[in-house]
Amino acid sequence: MVSLFKRKKADINVSNKNVRILFTSDLHASYMAFKKFINAAKLYKVDALIIGGDIAGKTLVPIIDLGSGKYNVDDKVISTNELNTIIERFKNEGTYYVILSKNEFEEASKNKKMQDELFKEAMINTVREWIKISEERLKDYRIPIFVNLGNDDPEYLFDVLKEGELFKVGEGDVFELNGYEIVSYGYVNPTPWRTFREKEEEEIYSDLKNIVNKLTNFSMAIYNFHAPPYNTNLDNAPLLDKNLKPVIRGGEFVYVHVGSKSVRRIIEETNPLLGLHGHIHESRGFDRINNTLVINPGSEYSNGLLHAALVILEGSSIKAHQFILG
Template identity: 30%
Template sequence: MQTLQLRLTKELIKKAQELVDQGLYSNKSEVIRDALRRLVFNEELKLKEKRSFLILFSSDFHGNIIQYKKFFIKAYEDKVDAVIIGGDIAPKDPKHRIIKQQRIFLEKHLIPLIKRFYNKNNKRNHACLTYLMMGNDDFKANMAFLEKHEEKTGFKIIHNKCLRLHENFKIIGYSYVPLTPFVYKDWEKLDLTNENEHIKRKGFIVEGKKSRGNHYIKVRFDLKKRTNTIERDLKRLLQCSSPSKTVMVIHAPPYNTSLDLASKGEHVGSAAVRKIIQEKQPYITLHGHIHETVDISKKFLESINKTICMSVGNDYMGENVAMIKFNIYNPASAEREVI
């Protein structure tokens, strides 16, 4: 502790002595220290309350254009500063679960919608970018097509990237999920580097197919070869930024939380995601993937130590869309709304 000499009026010294006489403080120095602490804290609090950068987040639209339109209307009306879409952007119904059909949806529907939103904001001199990534139901073969349009359309692809979001905040995106019971494996990986999936997961399959160009190739995961894992990827990505100033958009939610509950009440999130959150303590994490989790747990927000984790729990099957809005300077006050 350092010594600081102060010159105070007789009235202030008298007031300080009165507080000491009342037994509230042990001496006048303690009174002054406490007064300074309160002053600094209150000023910091006022500053935080004034600062604002609004984010609107959702995920798992699966090509539901009615939900998309509602989401972007809300973003425009609330004049948010950034829009984040956390994966599973293209249709997955039997008719459109084809590489070409998903690409047509991106070209004819999603990209024009984002461009109109971007242009409308430009006309009122309001900057608002859309940050998006694919999810496990999107074909990776269409990534090059999506990348071709991002600069001129008002969106940025965030998967496997570390980008500036606002001031000294950065945003990291990650699309991969642990092994699932489903056949399409473009965005699946082994989870932990040193633990076999059978310890925490049930019902997954190791054989499936991945998209290449306009066709598919067969794949099989070897559970013994654990060099290419979600855990390793996330550790590498976080090297680019200070975790305390990082918003991580990870399609899979952290394992064994209120954010990863499937229809039968089992936990199906990523153990690697949870491990990285516990070890690195990023500022905020945003998740999708498990549509029903919020309906089951009744929670969309959970703290893991200092990290605020949120899962939107959007059900693409209907017209109502779930979304989360929050101020980056006060994420604990985030609100989830279904429109």
């Protein structure tokens, strides 16, 4: 395919040494998965961490303070010791929680605006705690963390992420890493769940075209695009019926391709070095579009498992890549 984009002469100083990148996506508020990711930076001696979006959790559980060291969680009365255990489990599996008095709970149960504010507060507090964790554990290493929001992330989290000294945040901005250029984009093609950040394919393509035209050399470019490219090993998801239930035929789930056609198109037209994607949790895999390696590490955040991909770059080629699960 003939490229529709200008290829500018790059005047970039590329280091002779390998550049090691660790990528993950769809952490969905799981402290366990996030901590493993931060710790893996030192273990694998990486030059950069990249998070592909969907950092926000999906569930907020109210914990009712009954007084006298007793609490009600999911209609079960527990002690303070049991509460600490449950809170640790919630944080590890990516479940938000809020402790309320009986009066506060009754008010919140009738007030949608109050529920939204509690959810927002839980999201913001978690991101700030993650910033603190990353800076404490990586302060002596100064490893940059390139992070973007996904479709499940409200946009106000951009401002919170920018509070982190190590975090490199900016959708559509070009970030330099040892001669490589990284651009991020978190919107996805429409889903049945109508999440925060969805656009029609035509809009996505227009956005991506504007973003990649900022690059100086596609052969040294890394696309951190949350939606996986359509019709690849990265975008297989169960087919859903009108009630959003998986379709089963012959005793097995029916899978279909649900990725973005615009993401695939922009990759075909520009041939970047690497595409990093997420969004489809059950579709861990890699593929090639022309000469571009594209990767989706998958996600099992609710089990506290880290799904990540280690990619070793060497000049304008990829020396090695491997999936990490733990």
